[in-house]
Amino acid sequence: MKRAGIISLFVILFIAFITVWNYSYYQGLEEAYIPTTYDSSSLIIPSEEGVFKRSKFALEYAKMPIDATHERSLATYYKNRAFPGAPPSIPHEIQQDGTIGENSCLKCHENGGFVDKYNAYSPVTPHPEMVNCRQCHVEQKTTGNFKENYFAKNNPPKVGVNNALITSPPMIPHQIQMRENCLSCHAGPSAPKEIRVTHPERVNCRQCHVPSTIEATDNGIFKRGN
């Protein structure tokens, strides 16, 4: 009787083990399938969200002393671009040619900082979420041309002439697609000195600065219906 009890106990335990194991095995199989439904209800407005992206650094920018010997100027900023608005080329050597950029570029270009090797502050990217850097940014391995080219580079927008009135805040003279994050270029030690903002702590840039280059059908001077 005692033996039968012990045997039946082990049998029950064994059956229980088999059941639990089976159940969890099939559960495990099911969980391995992750449905890839696309949830487009994300709460991001690209043109609006970008403005606030670096705002947590704004106070630090406001307090940062000026390092006059290592400043960039607007001339060098545009020298690196084929035309105003074009993606800048990479002005330094790249160690690993096999990468898309990602972590290696972002190490310096996500938040900036002084780079001893180039004796300069690293410029900050306005769009760190796009990690295939070298899709748009390429090296300049030679200074010469394959054939001569008459492409005329447009003059970049000027500084100090974008105000409608004396003392009124300047309008934004450039396109802002992919450059919604104002502080990345207009604040911090890598900002070109001519466009470095005096008040980075204000954060909500487009409260005062609105684009003057909106792409819209020009309806001409408005005429009243009657």
Added chain:
Amino acid sequence: MSASIESRRKFIKKMAMLSAMTAAATMFPGIIFAEEQESNIPNGNNLDWKKGPCRFCGVGCGILVGVENEKAVAVKGDPKCEVNKGLLCVKGYHQIMCIDAKDRLTHALVKKNGTYVKTPISEALDLVASKMKQTIEQHGKDSVAMYTSGQSTIPEGYVASKLMKGAIGTNNLDCNARLCMASAVAGFLTTFGADEPMGCYEDIDHADYFITWGNNMAEMHPVLFSRMLEQKNRRGAKIVDFATRTSRSSMAADKSILFEPQTDLAVANAICYEIINNGWVNKSFVEKHCNFSKGLTNMGYGTEDKFKFKDKPTGISFEEYKAFLEDYTPEKVAKYSKVSVKDIKYLANIYGDPNKKVVSYWCMGMNQHTRGTWINNLVYNIHLLTGKISQPGNGPFSLTGQPSACGTAREVGTFTHKLPKGVVMKEKHRRLAAKIWKVPYENIPAKPTYHATEMFRAVDRGDIKFIWTQVTNPMVSLPKVGRYTKGMEKESCFVVVSDVFPTPTSDVADVILPASWHIEKGGLYGNSERRTQHWEKMIDGPGETMDDAWMTIEIAKRMGYGDLFPYTKEGHVEEIYTEYRQFHEGSKHGMAPLEVLQKESGAIWPYVDGKSTQWRFNAEYDPACSNGEDFHFYGKPDGKAVIWQRPYEPAAESPDNDYPFWLNTGRVIEHWHTGSMTRRIPVLHKAMPHGYVELHPDDADNMSISNGEMVKIVSRRGSCTLPASINERGLPTRGQVFVPFFDENMMINDVTLDAFCPISKEPDYKKCAVKVEKV
């Protein structure tokens, strides 16, 4: 001995501050770079800077206008003004540029045989006065009406009220603030018995949490929002955006919570349920300072002419209120509000935590609501139950839309039921007005007549035969405007429009009077935080332009009321203000004397013994508190505020199979209301050239609408065709579309519904049902 320790401490503090300031100055990049960045900008050394409030929103920023050779050439923020501390928004900086618009109204125009004829202004005023007089003689006093504005100055509102109610003797005076602040007023009066916020903007510097209820402050109250962002960055204060649409404010906020239109009523009740259920009620505060009450339900929506409603308040016990809230558990509310239980509890937690200071902000989302008075009451409930009110950094704060919605519409009282102090229904208030106005007491009728929407219905019906609008553009801003424009075009009504620019309203006028713009006249405004601001005339206006107050006075004189309006042309602003101040004498509403306002950048009323009162109802700050307790809600006879039992009721019109989308309307940062000023400012027009309709990307996908494509928005009342905007300025929820109303070419108010809150009579521009068609 103790005194010397005190002064030594002060000295050390001062030294520390000074050294910190010096260090900051050496590091501040602005000073060093100013030279290089601004080398091309004229320095403006010869400018004469004149102080005033901004022309646009209810924030009431202090501006300095640079004047050179009698022309305004620059604007900057007034660093001495406590409101904005030197900062403005893009509208504020460029405001003076509208003055020189080519189509500025410079002379009176009188319609003769269908065309407008340039007429000397004195002749036009003669015509208006004789027409008004003749209409009264033929059809009675109640056949003439005036429709003014929350942008009217205090003197403009005051003389309009004196002419209509005191001299002529009709209550046919209402204003566009009915479309924007009436629910806030009704909310204050029902809960506290006294209008206007108890706190002030300084709350921003103390609060731990800012909760915005259906309020896109980043675009509509940008300077205040910047003050909030500053506190967020410096102190870690949190911004929670509770709204029906994802906006620029949501992007900047720490948390964004979306709800289904109209269910804010239920969520507010659910928050109160959680507060009571978790024992977060501030018991001693509620026992000492609060009563419980309920009113009528199923109030209706006012879409029919001559709609009448009167609430009947009944006192209830705390237990009854608690039982009522059983219907609003977070679990029940989550089902139809589309706010998760977690988020409701999150909000309740913030309000319920006694160690967190919370300010609630709202504006049109809660006011333009068919249950606007209720939702105002409900948010007050939350603050009263937790005792978070009338203290620095703690309190509900109703923001105003217009620069003088508080100062003129609410304090002077340019509503049909209002007098400069009190209401026409009370004999005591009529007697006071009659005494100061020096008119027979019987002149002022005891019964209110038409509120804004009903006034234009009366024009359409032919009951009003003469209407004069000032500083407002109702033919763009009224809901279901199609009906009212047709009404105004009818021969039965003589329409006079005073404005600075031609608008769709002046298009239907019989006489157009050319008005002075903001700085071409002197005046006073009153902003959201009870601050009264004064400015002097800075430049001359073009042609025969005249300020609205003086136009009203000229009409009054021509109608034979000259002795009631003995003001001088040069000094009328100051003379009128001094007369008006008598209405508010006393510690509850005393206004600062003119000399103070001329010197300072505004003062907050009650202004008692040379001091602004920043927090009303709190004995520590408010000298009018007289019950010996910490708080005294002296607006009510028993000194107690009311916690209201208000249920959730559905919107007047909800989406259905035929009209499957909610339509929400609103504003953008670049434009001021109907755009008659800002669209004439090149900078602002370039940045925001036309209206648009925002769609959720999924809805757009389903209908294969791409960005910029023209779509037609159709309701049971009318339609409007605009370009689609997908993933641009804002992102409505699925099943909702959003349209800004500034564009008179894309008149979305042809589509909206003229349902209103039965208590406040304020229309709901945020909710009606539409369908979307590809053009």
